[in-house]
Amino acid sequence: MIGRRELVGVALGLAAAPGARAQEAYPARPIQVVNPYPAGGATDLMARAMATGLAQRLGQPVVVVNRDGAAGAVGTSGVARAAPDGYTLAFVPSLVLSVLPVTQPNSGLRPDSLRPVCQMFANAQAIAVRQDSPFRNLADLVAAARTAPGRITYGSLGIASIPHLAVLQWARVAGVEITHVPYRGDGAVITDVLGGRLDLAAIVLGSASGRTDLRLLAVFDTARNPAFPDVPTAIEQGFDVAPTSFGGLMAPAATPPERLAVLEAACAEVAREEVYRAAARRAPQPESYHTGADAFARRPARDVAEKAELLRGIGAEASPG
Incomplete structure (x- = not known):
């Protein structure tokens, strides 16, 4: 049975194999991960923990850059327009694909603007x-x-x-x-x-x-958070409200699949490391909330369906982008 570390090696080999889209082994230079929110928040904490783990596995620096504004549209749309070469990525919640295309149509974002690579967090x-x-x-x-x-x-x-x-x-x-x-x-x-x-x-x-x-x-949330055991959920107080928030690593839509495979395999390793799990506990959120690209890609469609009525209700409030 092939282990996860071997899977990373196989994926790296695919990127350098004859006939692959990229002529160079991937990655051959530093990778930039854009967090479209200010530094210091929960998403930023998880992005930096993930970047540290990815750098160790990929053998190249992975640098987190904060480009906030317009509820995440500024940084996210910049990644969507970036060269699809695997060197500019986004660490974002799913709303950038399921919500912002509706509320900020001038941002240029569409549900298919980015390719989900791996789900790495879930926030209450x-x-x-x-x-x-x-x-x-x-x-x-x-x-x-x-x-x-x-x-x-x-x-x-x-x-x-x-x-x-x-x-x-x-x-x-x-x-x-x-x-x-x-x-x-x-x-x-x-x-x-x-x-x-x-x-x-x-x-x-x-x-x-x-x-x-x-x-x-x-x-x-559906249950009390272990980091705040004395704080009741809205459900406990009589209000059936527990909206989902999840996200992870995404790449420009046309990024070559062999490079996405390298990233997905590395993510799977990082999500199971104690360093990343400790960051999740500090966030606080589930210690491991990793899913691969296919499962992650299916969630935004369900997410927008759940939020459709709310989005219609705030249409007049939405920014023009």
Whole structure:
């Protein structure tokens, strides 16, 4: 039986074999991985852990570059337009394929703009408040929102981002109206919540790790997160809302399959390493959430179907790109 390390070797051999599209062995120079969100967030943490592992396996530097803006469209569309040679990749959530083509049609992104290589993470979302907030749970929030419709504000890392959609879905289920304020990253949202300029933060759960100045009202997931065992899910509080957020490594659509095979095989090794699993625990998210290219590629289509109604509802809010 061929082991995973041998699989990496076979894939590398394919890239250099006679008749392969590439004349050079791949990779022959550094690889750039674009994270289309600000540095310091959960996606950034996982991207850098993955890059370290890939570099060790591929024998070339793998450098993470942050190109944030427009809810991830700026950096992602840049990768989609890059040369399809396996040297410019994206580490992104699935929404760049299932959501941004709808909400930002001028971005040039389409569901087939990128080729999924390997799923490497899954994130839960959360609602956070500052420690002196009068809201102790979702019931408190609902009561206040019904008293003053539209008065309560919440920030997220962008229009149609997964945290935005999670809270929007919750608000619809709860039958309340609260006002969304888009930002460029979780850090800026948290700053304004702590400063009293926002009531709530809709964030990736990992952005709350290690913070004592925030209090979480709810986690949007099917079960409590081990890193926050005292924080109930929205489901436990009576609201059936648990939106998915997943993603990983993607390449420009026309990248040669033999180079994608090299990357996919290396990803499988990295996802099982303790270094990467430890990064997942810090994020916090499942320690190993790896799937190969075929399984990963099937998820965005299901994802957009699940979010279709929400996307139609925020059509007027969407950025022109």
